[in-house]
Amino acid sequence: MPEISSKKDLFPKELDAYENKNEKLGEGGFAEVHLAEHRPTGIKVAIKVMNKRMLEKMGDLHRAYREIEAMKRLGCHQHICQLYQVVETDEDIFLVLEYVSGGELFDYIVSRERLSEKESRSFFRQIVSAVAYIHSNGLAHRDLKPENMLLDGNNCIKIIDFGLASNPETDLFQPLATCCGSPAYAAPELISGKSYFGTEADLWSLGVVLYGLLNGFLPFDVDEEESTFALYEKIKIGKFDVPEWLSNETVGILSQLLEVDPEKRITTKDLLTHPWMCEGYGSHVNWQSTLKRDKPESRIIEELSDYYNISLDQNMEDMVKEYKYDSLTAHYFLLYKLRQKVPRPKVSFKTPIRVKEPKIIHKTPSRQNCMSVCIDDIDITPTRQNRSKSCSNEEADEKVYISPLRDTREKASSHVDNLSKLLTLTPALQKNSILSSMGTTTPRFAKRIGKRVVNLMTPRKQGADAPRKVKGFYKVSTTSTKPPNDVRRELQNAIIKLKENNKIYSFELTRYLFKCKCLDERRNKLIFQLEVCSVPGLDTVTGIRHSRLKGDSWSYKKMCDNIMDMIKL
Numbered sequence: 001m002p003e004i005s006s007k008k009d010l011f012p013k014e015l016d017a018y019e020n021k022n023e024k025l026g027e028g029g030f031a032e033v034h035l036a037e038h039r040p041t042g043i044k045v046a047i048k049v050m051n052k053r054m055l056e057k058m059g060d061l062h063r064a065y066r067e068i069e070a071m072k073r074l075g076c077h078q079h080i081c082q083l084y085q086v087v088e089t090d091e092d093i094f095l096v097l098e099y100v101s102g103g104e105l106f107d108y109i110v111s112r113e114r115l116s117e118k119e120s121r122s123f124f125r126q127i128v129s130a131v132a133y134i135h136s137n138g139l140a141h142r143d144l145k146p147e148n149m150l151l152d153g154n155n156c157i158k159i160i161d162f163g164l165a166s167n168p169e170t171d172l173f174q175p176l177a178t179c180c181g182s183p184a185y186a187a188p189e190l191i192s193g194k195s196y197f198g199t200e201a202d203l204w205s206l207g208v209v210l211y212g213l214l215n216g217f218l219p220f221d222v223d224e225e226e227s228t229f230a231l232y233e234k235i236k237i238g239k240f241d242v243p244e245w246l247s248n249e250t251v252g253i254l255s256q257l258l259e260v261d262p263e264k265r266i267t268t269k270d271l272l273t274h275p276w277m278c279e280g281y282g283s284h285v286n287w288q289s290t291l292k293r294d295k296p297e298s299r300i301i302e303e304l305s306d307y308y309n310i311s312l313d314q315n316m317e318d319m320v321k322e323y324k325y326d327s328l329t330a331h332y333f334l335l336y337k338l339r340q341k342v343p344r345p346k347v348s349f350k351t352p353i354r355v356k357e358p359k360i361i362h363k364t365p366s367r368q369n370c371m372s373v374c375i376d377d378i379d380i381t382p383t384r385q386n387r388s389k390s391c392s393n394e395e396a397d398e399k400v401y402i403s404p405l406r407d408t409r410e411k412a413s414s415h416v417d418n419l420s421k422l423l424t425l426t427p428a429l430q431k432n433s434i435l436s437s438m439g440t441t442t443p444r445f446a447k448r449i450g451k452r453v454v455n456l457m458t459p460r461k462q463g464a465d466a467p468r469k470v471k472g473f474y475k476v477s478t479t480s481t482k483p484p485n486d487v488r489r490e491l492q493n494a495i496i497k498l499k500e501n502n503k504i505y506s507f508e509l510t511r512y513l514f515k516c517k518c519l520d521e522r523r524n525k526l527i528f529q530l531e532v533c534s535v536p537g538l539d540t541v542t543g544i545r546h547s548r549l550k551g552d553s554w555s556y557k558k559m560c561d562n563i564m565d566m567i568k569l
Contacts, residue, residue, distance in 0.1 A: 010049065014087045015094060017327050021047060030054035035099065040307065041334045045084060048095040063163045064093060070162040072325060073137050076291040076333055079130035081150065081160045084330035096330055098337075100158045102151030109146060110546065110557045114216035117250060118280065124210050125277060125285050126157040131202055132268050132287035134159075140166040140198020144205040145185045146212060147553050166198045183228055184208065184218050184554070188236045188260050200262040203271065207257025214250065215243055218554060219258060223521070236260065249276050291336055296320050300335045304328070467512040467542070469534040479535060479543045487542045487567075488512055488532045494566040495530075503562075515549075518559065526551030526559065 011021055018036040025033045031050040038045055055061040071083035085096035105123065109115065115123070127149060134141055141148075143164040150158045187204035189196040211219040219240035222231045238260035242251055253276040256266040271277065273284040291297075296317055305316040308328075320332050467484045480487050495514060498504040504518040512532040520526045527550040535541040544564075548556045 011047070012087055012089055012094065014327065015047065015085075015096070017331070018045065018047065018096070030058060030060070036096075038330070038334050040331060041338050043334050043337060044099045045334075046097045046099045048097055050093045050095070052091060052093060060163075066165060066167065067162045068093075068095070070139055070165040072323070073139065074134065074162075075289065075293050075323070076336070077130060077133050077289045079126045079157045079159060080133070081158045082333060082337075083325065084333050085327060086325045098158065100150040100152050100160075102153055102155065104147055105149040105151060105157065106146035106553050106557075107547065108151060108155075109213060109216060110560055112216075113561070115213050117214065117247065120210065120213040121277070121279065123157060123213060124206075125281070127159070127209065128206065128268075128271055128277065129285050129287045130157065130159045131206060132272055132285070133289060134165075135199050135202070135268050136287065140202050141205075142166060142198055142201060143182065143185075144202055144209060145182050145553075146209060149209075183231060184220060186235065187262065188238065189262050191232045191235060196262065199268060200265055203257055203265055203268065204259075204262075206271075207254055210257065211240065211254055214246060216557070219254075221554070228522075249279070252276065291333075293323065294321070296332065297336060297339075300332060300339070303335060304331060307331075465511075467533045468531070479541050481540060482542060484512065484532050484534070484542045487544065490567040491530060491532065491544065491563070494563050497566065498563070503559075516559075520552050520555035522552075524551060524555075526555055528556050528559065530560075530563070 011018075015021070015036075017039055019039050021034050021036040023035045025035050025046065027033070031048055034047045034049065036045050036047050037043070050064055052061060055064050068083070068086055071080075072086075074080055076082055081100055082098035083095060084098070085094075087094040087096075127144075131141065131144065139162075141159070141162065141164070143161060144159075148159060148161045150160055152158055183191070185205040185208045187196065187201040190201050208219060220231060220234045222228075222234070238258060240254070240258060246254075253266075253274055256274075257271075259265040266274070271285075272287060277285055298313070301313050301317045301320065304310070304320065305313050308316070310316045310319075319328060323329055482490075491514060492509065495504060495507050495516060498518075499507065504516050507514055507516040509515075514530045516528055516530065518526050526548075528546060528548045531545045531547075533543050533545045535543045546560055
């Protein structure tokens with residue numbers, strides 16, 4: 001279970017709209033992340049608390065402010081982790097962020113070794129959509145990699161970590177000079193010490209990401225005995241291996257992205273309409289946000305006016321459009337998010353209906369499709385003309401409400417290990433993340449579609465000696481029909497053999513959970529966990545779930561692949 005914070009006065013009064021804030025999800029050298037729930041909507045959020053004194057001591061306070069300004073400028077996009085609210089005190093900075101529960105895209109790759117071209121394209125379209133939106137807002141991310149791409153409960157991409165984003169006050173067409181980001185994803189012009197354009201560097205990084213999705217390894221890598229300098233030389237040359245499973249069309253787009261000369265590299269605009277990107281979709285990548293900042297949703301404005309007792313909707317709209325990232329901004333964004341979810345019957349309500357004279361109701365055109373096939377765009381709030389019909393009540397004296405007081409809709413998958421990513425404004429030694437899951441409530445509509453669905457969504461409690469039943473199937477890399485104890489024995493034998501060969505220098509075993517420590521090729525510490533678990537919905541199948549706690553991602557993948565090759569399941 002998440003740790004319970006002992007600081008009763010940790011949160012300022014500006015965050016009183018959030019409850020259950022004492023559940024700590026993780027902490028690092030200068031920050032900690034708490035799970036909370038927005039009381040008016042019932043939506044879960046992550047509250048990141050950053051200590052200003054520690055940030056300043058590490059020389060990273062300016063980076064924290066830069067990330068905040070970048071996220072404010074970006075506003076709301078379906079494939080970017082949303083900033084809802086910012087509160088600053090003398091000691092701390094509080095960020096209320098979107099709670100993304102699905103884990104890193106990198107872990108998804110590791111669990112499958114490599115992705116098919118179809119699945120890679122699906123993810124890459126979402127990534128390119130977000131990056132094009134970032135560029136259209138005058139920013140460059142400059143640290144694009146699978147570790148900075150999270151998955152939500154619907155396997156939709158959410159890009160995080162804007163601590164290295166280009167200065168929001170700097171023109172996007174002005175050359176940059178700061179070398180930053182991860183070496184394996186860095187563009188040739190960046191590591192050469194030349195001035196560069198952030199958008200062009202991002203496109204190179206996208207090429208490395210796409211290559212990793214398709215192959216499960218990087219285009220530019222070095223052996224254990226080689227140095228980072230050797231890696232840089234390979235990047236400058238720009239030659240990469242072409243596995244036999246890559247189609248000619250795939251090799252073509254990779255070559256355009258991994259073009260050493262930035263002036264010849266494909267542009268963001270051309271990437272959106274590239275034939276490879278459109279294959280199977282019949283249309284280019286739509287990069288616009290589904291939420292228009294300059295034109296707030298009228299039905300949400302009406303709900304907010306009623307909630308805060310503002311007589312004129314225009315006044316409320318003007319207040320929302322200021323986007324101060326205060327409690328009102330958070331409430332608006334969270335109501336918008338709530339409207340993207342599928343409605344359920346018999347929910348409780350919050351905002352009273354305004355009684356109006358009957359009007360002729362005109363059919364409203366359907367909303368345009370969102371750029372991601374994973375995002376639902378279903379309105380749960382009726383129009384004013386339709387309110388009395390959709391929310392009618394037989395008792396005239398009883399008020400009827402339209403906005404759920406508590407979010408009774410489906411909760412996202414419950415794993416929280418990925419929330420350590422919220423701590424990484426700067427590299428810092430992190431304490432072990434809490435690697436447990438939190439309960440979810442069974443949706444009411446599940447009762448209507450059979451006992452099987454109910455059992456899937458609310459697993460039976462496991463016995464004391466049984467392995468944990470995970471809900472995030474994407475992290476289960478290997479499955480077996482052998483009993484859990486046999487799988488644990490196979491895994492333990494492989495780890496012991498690696499320890500005898502000095503590949504792993506220590507490991508801890510707690511029931512079905514192995515915590516391993518080793519050094520990667522560059523003698524940097526690597527810590528990861530392997531857990532024998534039950535597979536959701538398959539009681540006779542045992543799986544192995546893995547998670548990286550510290551260290552280089554691709555070294556972690558190599559070690560996991562090595563262990564999986566050794567066990568006999």
